Amino acid sequence: xxxxxxxxxxxxxxxxYYSGLPDSPDLVARSTTTPxxxxxxxxxVYQRILDPVGKHAVVSLWNxxxxxxxxxxxxxxxxxxxxxxxxxRCGSADPDERHFxxxxxxxxxxxxxxxxxxxxxxxxxxxxxxxxxxxINDVEVEIKVSRITPCCSNDQDQTESEPPTAKLSPxxxxxxxxxxxxDSIQLSEFLGTKIAxxxxxxxxxxxxxxxxxxNTETVVALTCRHVVFGPEEENMDFCHNxxxxxxxxxxxxxxxxxxxxxxxxxxxxxxxAIDVYESLTPVPEKGLEDARSCKAKAESSLQRHxxxxxxxxxxxxxxxxxxxxxxxSSSPTRFRDWTLIELDQKKYQTPLAKLENAFPSxxxxxxxxxxxxxxxYQERKRRLCLPLGIPIFPQSGVLxxxxxxxxxxxxxxxxxTVVDEDLMRVAMYGSTSGLSHGVANTARSVIRxxxxxVPMISEE
Numbered sequence: 001x002x003x004x005x006x007x008x009x010x011x012x013x014x015x016x017y018y019s020g021l022p023d024s025p026d027l028v029a030r031s032t033t034t035p036x037x038x039x040x041x042x043x044x045v046y047q048r049i050l051d052p053v054g055k056h057a058v059v060s061l062w063n064x065x066x067x068x069x070x071x072x073x074x075x076x077x078x079x080x081x082x083x084x085x086x087x088x089r090c091g092s093a094d095p096d097e098r099h100f101x102x103x104x105x106x107x108x109x110x111x112x113x114x115x116x117x118x119x120x121x122x123x124x125x126x127x128x129x130x131x132x133x134x135x136i137n138d139v140e141v142e143i144k145v146s147r148i149t150p151c152c153s154n155d156q157d158q159t160e161s162e163p164p165t166a167k168l169s170p171x172x173x174x175x176x177x178x179x180x181x182x183d184s185i186q187l188s189e190f191l192g193t194k195i196a197x198x199x200x201x202x203x204x205x206x207x208x209x210x211x212x213x214x215n216t217e218t219v220v221a222l223t224c225r226h227v228v229f230g231p232e233e234e235n236m237d238f239c240h241n242x243x244x245x246x247x248x249x250x251x252x253x254x255x256x257x258x259x260x261x262x263x264x265x266x267x268x269x270x271x272x273a274i275d276v277y278e279s280l281t282p283v284p285e286k287g288l289e290d291a292r293s294c295k296a297k298a299e300s301s302l303q304r305h306x307x308x309x310x311x312x313x314x315x316x317x318x319x320x321x322x323x324x325x326x327x328x329s330s331s332p333t334r335f336r337d338w339t340l341i342e343l344d345q346k347k348y349q350t351p352l353a354k355l356e357n358a359f360p361s362x363x364x365x366x367x368x369x370x371x372x373x374x375x376x377y378q379e380r381k382r383r384l385c386l387p388l389g390i391p392i393f394p395q396s397g398v399l400x401x402x403x404x405x406x407x408x409x410x411x412x413x414x415x416x417t418v419v420d421e422d423l424m425r426v427a428m429y430g431s432t433s434g435l436s437h438g439v440a441n442t443a444r445s446v447i448r449x450x451x452x453x454v455p456m457i458s459e460e
Contacts, residue, residue, distance in 0.1 A: 020047025029120030081114030109146035196252030270295035335458035
């Protein structure tokens with residue numbers, strides 16, 4: 001059957017083709033010429049969804065970093081401003097089609113405004129030809145607009161003041177004490193809090209795992225290098241000494257100031273509500289009681305934040321070591337972007353040697369299906385603790401790949417089509433995103449970054 005002639009996507013197709021995906025990227029070009037069947041009316045719902053590839057012949061060919069398929073596709077995209085190549089299943093998010101296996105697509109992401117339809121179409125066909133030459137006849141290629149952005153907030157100029165005494169807490173206020181607040185975690189010892197370099201106090205990122213340096217008593221926290229070193233700084237290895245000390249604060253200035261301002265606004269609103277209720281006849285006792293309760297909880301939270309007002313009071317440690325950004329020496333296909341933060345015992349209520357890698361599962365809502373590993377791997381101390389308020393997950397030990405690839409039909413990823421029962425379950429906790437969970441993709445992603453003007457290609 002002859003394919004229809006290739007034509008550039010219309011403005012509606014370009015902007016609506018990936019509706020439903022994060023940030024709804026624009027379509028540049030695709031290898032197929034099948035007419036797009038988007039929404040006919042404004043009220044029509046059209047959304048797409050991504051799935052992991054699972055078992056497919058393309059996976060082993062693509063994952064071979066020095067193999068001919070990877071080599072030829074990287075060669076094909078060399079003339080466009082690409083930043084990522086991903087192989088995923090993609091299709092309709094319609095619940096009526098949830099049992100269908102979505103087709104596998106090779107996605108090439110390009111910088112905004114860098115690639116025309118004509119050039120993108122030519123690259124898509126070259127990539128598809130490479131796949132066909134190696135017996136992959138059911139994978140198409142699509143070029144879309146995306147931008148790789150480090151997960152840290154923008155920096156702003158800030159000032160410092162004198163430090164009072166303040167320590168991070170091993171606890172989070174309960175519902176009865178302060179309501180559920182995303183900001184409650186920021187003054188705690190838990191993972192997933194927002195941290196920043198004292199040199200760039202509003203460029204915030206996430207505090208990762210607590211680790212102990214082998215054969216020492218030193219306890220460190222893991223984070224990404226781009227959180228504590230800005231793109232304007234020289235890319236070189238960093239080792240702590242008295243002349244190059246770089247402090248790390250928790251939370252960053254922006255988070256702290258936004259939280260305090262939000263609490264003050266809430267107190268002001270509740271004061272106004274209390275005045276209104278007290279002026280009414282008869283006085284609505286239930287409404288008045290609720291307003292007073294909300295005000296008291298906000299005041300309690302604000303009082304907890306006051307000792308951390310100065311930036312120096314929030315310094316939890318300093319950068320111990322951070323290798324320069326680049327490809328890993330032990331795994332050349334991997335990009336290296338990490339930093340170790342040596343922690344200061346004076347800023348922690350818990351002895352550093354007894355810190356747990358724990359994170360709250362959520363605020364206000366929680367599904368027991370989010371993570372059921374606690375019951376499966378008790379010998380590794382993965383236990384589920386449910387104190388009053390927020391479910392907490394302490395984690396210790398190393399989870400092997402074999403354990404992660406455990407079929408569990410009670411584990412559900414809503415809206416997803418599980419193609420392979422031998423799936424790998426993964427979870428992530430970010431300071432902004434909170435807890436998310438899903439299934440690992442079998443096909444590796446290839447990323448191109450520029451470090452000081454030099455392109456570096458790695459896989460993830």
